[in-house]
Amino acid sequence: MDRRPVVIRKSKTRIRAFFLLFEFIFLLTPKVFSDNFTFNASSGRVITPNGDGKNDFFIVSFFNPQFSSVTGKIYDLKGHLVAEMSPASSPTCPSLPTLQCLMWNGTSNGRTVLGGIYVYVLSSGGEVYDGTVVVIR
Numbered sequence: 001m002d003r004r005p006v007v008i009r010k011s012k013t014r015i016r017a018f019f020l021l022f023e024f025i026f027l028l029t030p031k032v033f034s035d036n037f038t039f040n041a042s043s044g045r046v047i048t049p050n051g052d053g054k055n056d057f058f059i060v061s062f063f064n065p066q067f068s069s070v071t072g073k074i075y076d077l078k079g080h081l082v083a084e085m086s087p088a089s090s091p092t093c094p095s096l097p098t099l100q101c102l103m104w105n106g107t108s109n110g111r112t113v114l115g116g117i118y119v120y121v122l123s124s125g126g127e128v129y130d131g132t133v134v135v136i137r
Contacts, residue, residue, distance in 0.1 A: 046134045049106025049113075058133045059088050059103045060122065070124040072102040074133070077117060082108045085120070106135055 048055045064070060072085030085102040093101030104120070106112055115137035121130045 075119045
């Protein structure tokens with residue numbers, strides 16, 4: 001899939017096409033890494049990290065019956081590392097034996113990031129899954 005940044009000009013057709021693509025991408029879950037690892041987004045892919053307790057975190061959950069090592073990283077659209085995702089705990093992650101969660105609080109080096117589109121990359125046992133998360137400020 002082409003990963004070039006999306007440029008939106010003042011065209012209703014292009015804006016409508018962008019939002020249709022946006023909806024299509026976000027409806028493609030769950031994703032199966034392998035027979036033993038299934039990824040599922042547990043929070044929306046649009047976050048508003050303003051401290052009001054609503055949509056402040058981006059959380060991904062995955063069934064990991066082999067308890068493989070899983071890492072999550074957040075990049076900006078230029079490919080620069082913004083943050084590493086950290087393990088999420090209850091109550092943000094349901095307590096199921098093989099369910100694990102990673103989260104990102106919308107910060108980089110302790111400061112809230114600018115609004116925009118960011119890329120998340122999950123890695124486990126040589127398998128890689130990526131997608132986007134939108135930060136609204």
